[in-house]
Amino acid sequence: MFISGMDQFQTFVQPAKNLFSTRALNSHNKHKHSNTKILAQRFESVTIYERNQVPSTFAPTSVDLTTNGPSTDLYSVTDLDDFISSEIQPDSSFLAGTSQSVDHLVTLLQHNVPARLRPSRVIKGGSLGKGTAVKGKSDIDMTLIMSKYSNVRDLVRDMPDILSELEESLQHVPEISVDGKTRHAVQISFGESSVDILPAVDVTKEITLDEVYRKMTGSDASVKDFYSASLAPLQTELVRNLPTKVKSLIRLIKYWNKEKVKPMLLSRCPTSYLYEVIIMDRWVKTGRPDSFDMTRAAHDVLTSLKNNRDFKILTTELAKYDRRVADIRAETYIMDPCNPTNDLYNSRFWNWDGVSYVA
Template identity: 25%
Template sequence: MASNFSRQEPWNLSQENLQEWFQDNVEEGSRSFAVESNKSMDDLVRFLHNMPDMKTKGPKAKPVKVKEVRKGGSIEKGTFYKDGSDLDCVVVLNGIPKLKANTKTGKYRRGHLKPLVEKVVTALQQASFTARCEKVSNLQLKVYAKQETGGILEIDILFTGNNLDYNYIDDEVTMQRILSTPYNTMLNMPPKSQRFIYQPCLTPLQTEFVKSQPGNVKSLIRLVKYWKAEYLHQRQTEKLINSYTLELITIYVYEEEMGSPDRFDLGEGFKRVLSLLAYKLGGFQHYWDNFYSDETAQRGMKLKDMMKRPILLDPADPSDNVLQRWKKGLGTISEIARETLQTPLLRSIHVN
């Protein structure tokens, strides 16, 4: 299969022709995809906002309202690729008890979110824009939305209580101060607890981190996503890594290996990303200090249930090593990255 790919575009092109090919085949198609996807996302967000109030179960049932629906994923970040984009939105519910470090996961899920999520599934299955809707977990749904072109768009919906009260402020010191209390609560939770219930609340920070990157970095991310969709997943049908993790790896390469230049060659950036995946993941360790301090990051990297190298801390969540859940597939990813580096395109690219 590798030799077949080597005879196909862009893998059989030279470095000089990559930019033009990328513009014609990735950028242009992605723009039209973004327009249609935004319409589907807007339909879904409107529907969720207009849902009638719900109630928790039990003798002390309380009214629950949709407080906010936050769009996320690659469309919102500006890193979309037509056949490899992750689309999601977070539904923040009022009336759900605030989480504390000693909250019991099972009680929280069964007593509050689970019955509400089931009601949302029933409602979405009857919506005119929905082809189908399925429950992934007690905290997540997957909606298959109809598109005007006849296609189907997959959108993940994540549910959470109003656990983190913050508004994004473009000041790192202020954001670190605002977020220090919830981060400490998460880091104080025992292993395999419900830190994950906090995580949907952090989606806007993940989005803002990627969205704030320069346009040429977003283009590089789109090329990496093209490789993921058209090469990596053609070689291996099992999902080996998600788009967000590849976004963070690409940003790391731009900042740490390329020195955050104002301008850079797309092919050179791509080769550097593949080289990291191929040869440098084993002992990898990195974090960002945009939203949490160095001290908080060090605490996160000491969590026994998550922190074994390679470590790449989520810039929005010091308790989450984004590489942890993909460790089983990292060997395969490295193998396929090395294979890609042997194609005519990558061999033609010289990195200083």
């Protein structure tokens, strides 16, 4: 039913043809469950836990993009650009207010933690830092570049104490609600935003990025997961520098994911950054256009998600490393362009069959 390979990529930007007229999304929705036998076979092979994450009644439905009031069907929207602008993209007043709040949070972090934990700088990430926030509660990553540490291994050694001290300190700040912590971050709520505070090291202060990657696949392989926070600013910069239209497409897919995929798959729903990498790869393969038809672009991305077992993504044009460095261990993969050891497709037990079904 669907065009694949370079033909599909080219229609992303070329004038609409029959398959890629406004009817494309309707056709996609109508036929997306045509291979139900194959999909059923796939579900037979998954665990009971995985099956329980997907509703037992699988009546094919269109994708509703709103949860309150009259539903807006993605496949019936005639102007996706207008829909993104009016229904998904935050308005300027929200962004300005959030920006002020984030600046205030940076000040609080610099003055309300023990001296040894005070960062040399704070890097704002997440959807707000990348410029891909959607209306409603947005996520923020605050990367604290720790001035007292020069390498990741030393930071890992002290990480439990660092996170405990950070959590304890922030509990005494009235404007901050501490939600808990993970192995890598302290999680807080601040105003309308969820914030992850990640201690990190300026890994390129003394050595080159290529040398960092060699350490991650060599002497520091046992602590490579803890490099993620230190490399997160590269991810933020990569997405932030995308054309506005590409970031609008990212917003659209993130909103679809939030409204339709996440309620079904819960914690086994892929992360926003994973979708961003998929979209950046599709965009690069079309020649990096500044403008394109949003309907055909959405169709292209949804089709790729439907056929996600075909993913072999390592976008060399964007990757910060040579392909030979990439730690690819599976037939299907999505490599983080900023981290050669991070296969996003296989990094966690995502429910990819569920994503395929919804797409």
